[in-house]
Amino acid sequence: MEKPLGTEMHQATFVAQGAFPLPIYEDILEGLVNTIGMQIPPGETGQPITKVFPAEDGSGGNGVTVVQFLVESFAVIDAWDDLDHFFVIINSCRPFDCRVAGDYLQTKGHILDFAQSRVRNPDIP
DSSP, X not given: OOOOTTSEEEEEEEEEEOOOOHHHHHHHXXXXXXXXXXXXXXXXXXXXXXXXXSOTXXXXXXXXXXXXXXXXXXXXEEEEGGGTEEEEEXXXXXXXXXXXXXXXXXXXXXXXXXXXXXXXXXXXX
16 A cells, blocks of 8 residues: 655755756756656646855855755755755655666766665654
C-alpha cells in the first residue's frame, strides 16, 4: 500500500560546479522535475519564485535563488556565481530516484557533492 502524501519527506542536496544566467537555472529545475517524474502545478502556483542577490542593502553574495513549487513539494537552486557553483535541493513527500536526479544534473555541471535523507512523521503508521 502506498503511503499518503505528507507522511514522509525525502530530501536530496547536490552541489555542482558551474555558473549560468538565470533562465538556465529555471530550465535546469524544470528539466530535473520532469526527469524525476514529478509535476509542476498549473497556473500561478507553478511559477518559480526567483530572488537575485546581493539584496537591496548589499547583504548576501552574488547569486540567485530559484524556488520551484511541485505538486509533491519543492525544488530549489541556490547559485553562487562568484564561487562558480550551485546547490540543488529537492524535497518531496514522494520518493524519487536520486541517481536519476544526479545523472541529469551531471549533464548541467560537474557534481561536487551529494547528500540524501528521509524523515517520517512517527505519529502516522
